[in-house]
Every structure is written in structure tokens, then in C-alpha cells.
Amino acid sequence: MLDLADELHRWADEGRDFAVATVVNVGGSAPRGPGAALAVDGHGTAAGSVSGGCVEGAVYDLCVQALQDGRTVRERFGHSDADAFAVGLTCGGVIDVLVTPVRADAPDRKVFEAALSAAARGEPAAVARVARGPAGLLGRALLVRPDPAYGPPVEGGLSGSPALDGTAAGEARGMLAAGRTGTVEISEDGSRCPGGVTLFVESSVPPPRLIVFGAVDFATALVRVGKFLGYHVTVCDARPVFATRVRFPEADDIVVDWPHRYLRRTGTDERTVLCVLTHDAKFDVPLLEEALRMPAAFVGAMGSRRTHEDRQRRLREAGLTERELSRLRSPIGLDLGARTPEETALSIAAEIVAAREGGTGAPLTGSRTPIHRDGDGVRRDGDSVHREGDGRAGGGAAGTREAA
Structure with a gap:
């Protein structure tokens, strides 16, 4: 929803x-x-x-x-x-x-309106609905927020039972903190033992960040692709003549600063994607010293293989460990034979998605590579392991119904 x-x-x-x-x-x-x-x-x-x-x-x-x-x-x-x-x-x-x-x-209309309003504004919130449970509870909903600054911590309720509503709110808050959407099992009496009530929790969190360092032509195309994929995109370059709104009209933020200095003050989290397109040692080596020691989902750098080898040598001399260096994806992008900025941006975006979802980048044609994966990179084809759900994964025909 x-x-x-x-x-x-x-x-x-x-x-x-x-x-x-x-x-x-x-x-x-x-x-x-x-x-x-x-x-x-x-x-x-x-x-x-x-x-x-x-x-x-x-x-x-x-x-x-x-x-x-x-x-x-x-x-x-x-x-x-x-x-x-x-x-x-x-x-x-x-x-x-x-x-x-x-x-x-509808008894929960105001809850749904509040949840939709929060999600539309990009505010963190999670709505929990009863996806299976006792008669009369199916579809009942409550909304949780992580911070009173965004509104009441809890709105709505499932049953009028403080114990059940409290447990549901706690589970929803945990899912929200992890940015996850899925199901969780609790008991009708409000205990956290599985059984009796299945909650479906939808989390709305601010979009992940894509920070593009280097205001080059390739960055212009990557900004467009990043926005298409739902990222909050920032372009950073120390050269004010290149880091302009005219060159990057679709970027959310444009920062004129030395890349490593900006990264140090802006911070990152486990969903942040960092793309270093400067391929200039005076910019990217200090930047990567910081980036490879910070939490991030993806750290990639553009450059030839010779540039990559020189960069690694400089980073080792700066004291980075082999484990830290192993996080660097360089040369950035999948091998698509890309030449234009748009094709190169597509190859970079493909690697970002593959890294996030556990993909291989191999063609599906003629392979046994799974088509669909869950958020942990686990396949969900016919012989899937299903980590989230109500334990009923498997075959079956349409038409099985439950009603409130």
C-alpha cells in the first residue's frame, strides 16, 4: 500500500x-x-x-x-x-x-490516511495490519512512528487489547528500525510467541542516499538513473564551475566542497551508495580513505585498471587493510560493453542493484540463476527458502479466501 x-x-x-x-x-x-x-x-x-x-x-x-x-x-x-x-x-x-x-x-481510515501522508512526505513510519487472526480482526491496523517529532508514536489499534496492541506496536517499530516490510507472528494474548495472529508490517523510510563524487558527464547520466531507482541523489565536487544546478537539474543536492571533507561531515549508513567518478588521485584517495572505513552498502570508483592499481597502492600506503580494500568495487560497473555516459551509468546501476540483491550479473538465458530473491539474496523460485511470510509457501490454486 x-x-x-x-x-x-x-x-x-x-x-x-x-x-x-x-x-x-x-x-x-x-x-x-x-x-x-x-x-x-x-x-x-x-x-x-x-x-x-x-x-x-x-x-x-x-x-x-x-x-x-x-x-x-x-x-x-x-x-x-x-x-x-x-x-x-x-x-x-x-x-x-x-x-x-x-x-x-471504515474504522481504520484515519490510520491509513496518516500512514499515506507520512509516506508521501518521506517520513519514517510503519503500518501493521492483521493479515490473519480471529474473526473481526482481519485488516485492522495501527501506525507507529520512531520519533514524536513526526507525530503521535502510535495511532489506531487492532483489538482494544492493550497487550496485543502494545506487542504489535513493538514489532512494527522493530521492523521500521530495520527498514523491512514483511510478516510477523504473535499470539492473541499479546505475547511474542508465534501463533494466533499474523501481522503484515509495511515500513516507509526515507529513500537511501546515492552520493556521486565528481561533476563529470558520466555523473549527469548516473544522477538520472539514481533518481529513477528511487535514491536521494547528491553530487559533490570541489570545483564550483562544474558542480552547478544547470549541469545537474535532477540532483536533490549539489555540494561544492572537497569530497573527503563533505563525506566526513555528512555521514553514511548501511543503505548509502558512494560512487567516485573523479579518477583523480588528489580527490579520490583521501575520499576512499574515509569511505572504506564508513558504513555503506556500496563503494565504487571509476578508472582504468592501471588507475585502479595505482589507487590501491596509494590506499595501502595510507594504511588501509586488505579487508577494507576488499569493499572497493573498481573499476566500477558491470561488463556491458558500455561506451556512452548513459550506457556507463546503466552498467554502474546494474552493479549497484546486483550487489544489493545478491545477483550475479550473469544472463538469465540458459542459466540456473534464480530470477527472484528476497531482501537477503535468498532465491524465491519453486524450491525457495522463504524467510519472511506465514509459513505457507508452496503450490495451490486461486480461490482460498478468508474474510473479516
Whole structure:
């Protein structure tokens, strides 16, 4: 749901009734993961997708029905070998979809409005919904925030039980701190023992940062690709004549400073991507001394193989260990045969995604490489290990339903 925050926040502001179908569990190979959503408003307008096309029509109908009767339902869609024309996933996987009406009379409308508003503003927040539980609880929701500066720490509730609501809020806050979306099992009495209640927690966190050092032509293309991938993009260069808004209109921030000095004062976290495109020792060696000793998801540097060898020699002389040097991806990018700035930016972005998702960069054609992975790089094809979910990964045909 929160992946449609901008659109749904606008719908809510306009007073529209809508229903939202959210993927809450995935088994095997499926086009989209937990959190993918399809929403339908009272006029029949649709936004989003849960499967890339396989079951969209059936899920659309469920949303229309939920708008009419105000009932939350959970339905499973899978591949049916017995009937090739049955509604299901042709890829052989299984998805569980939670369909929630957000009407004017819905008890949790204000919770959803607050969650969508926070996500649309880029503020950290997590909404927890009952994806399976006792009668009457399916779809009930609460919202948590990490800091009172963003609003009340908790809004809404699942059942009126302080113990259950307190445990749910604690679990949601933990998922938010990790920036994770997925399911968690708790008991109806509020204990953290699995069983009784399945919560689906969607986390909305500020976008990860991509910091591009070096205001060169390749950086112009990389900024565009970084924005396309959802990063908050900063360009930093010590030369004011190159680090300008005219050259980088799509960058979120443009900083004129020595790269290592800026990096030291801005800081990084485990989601930050650092791309060093200067290939000038006076800039990139002091910068990489800092970068390779800081938390970051990816540290890459542009340059020829000769430049890379010289850079490594200088970094060793500066005291970096082999373990620190092993974090450096250089020359940056996957081997795509890229020549233009746009092609080079694509090769860099491909390596960033592969590093984040545990991909190999190998062609899928003719290989046994898994197509889909979870956030830890674990495959979720037919013989998948499923780390998040409600333990029901596997085969099955469409049509299994639970209703509030």
C-alpha cells in the first residue's frame, strides 16, 4: 500500500473511497514481492499492480466488491495445473493478497490516511495490519512512528487489547528500525510467541542516499538513473564551475566542497551508495580513505585498471587493510560493453542493484540463476527458502479466501 503513497494520499485528500489489495506473502516464483499493491477507487480508477498482469483482473474485482460490502478479505492466488485457464500465476508461484476497503465509514481510515501522508512526505513510519487472526480482526491496523517529532508514536489499534496492541506496536517499530516490510507472528494474548495472529508490517523510510563524487558527464547520466531507482541523489565536487544546478537539474543536492571533507561531515549508513567518478588521485584517495572505513552498502570508483592499481597502492600506503580494500568495487560497473555516459551509468546501476540483491550479473538465458530473491539474496523460485511470510509457501490454486 505504501508504495502507492503519493497517489493514494491524493485520493484520501479528495475524500475518495477506495480499496487496496496488498501482497502479504509470496511462495515460490512470483512477479512482485510483499508490499506490492493494487488500489481501486469508487469510480473504478485503478493504480498499482500486484502481479504484473497475471491476476490483476481478479484482484480488481475483489477491490470493487470490498468497496461495495465494506469487508476485508484475504485471498490466495497460485498456478492450477488442472485448469490452465484458471485465475492464477503462470510463473508457478503463490501470492496471498489482503484486500482492505478504505471507505469513509471504515474504522481504520484515519490510520491509513496518516500512514499515506507520512509516506508521501518521506517520513519514517510503519503500518501493521492483521493479515490473519480471529474473526473481526482481519485488516485492522495501527501506525507507529520512531520519533514524536513526526507525530503521535502510535495511532489506531487492532483489538482494544492493550497487550496485543502494545506487542504489535513493538514489532512494527522493530521492523521500521530495520527498514523491512514483511510478516510477523504473535499470539492473541499479546505475547511474542508465534501463533494466533499474523501481522503484515509495511515500513516507509526515507529513500537511501546515492552520493556521486565528481561533476563529470558520466555523473549527469548516473544522477538520472539514481533518481529513477528511487535514491536521494547528491553530487559533490570541489570545483564550483562544474558542480552547478544547470549541469545537474535532477540532483536533490549539489555540494561544492572537497569530497573527503563533505563525506566526513555528512555521514553514511548501511543503505548509502558512494560512487567516485573523479579518477583523480588528489580527490579520490583521501575520499576512499574515509569511505572504506564508513558504513555503506556500496563503494565504487571509476578508472582504468592501471588507475585502479595505482589507487590501491596509494590506499595501502595510507594504511588501509586488505579487508577494507576488499569493499572497493573498481573499476566500477558491470561488463556491458558500455561506451556512452548513459550506457556507463546503466552498467554502474546494474552493479549497484546486483550487489544489493545478491545477483550475479550473469544472463538469465540458459542459466540456473534464480530470477527472484528476497531482501537477503535468498532465491524465491519453486524450491525457495522463504524467510519472511506465514509459513505457507508452496503450490495451490486461486480461490482460498478468508474474510473479516
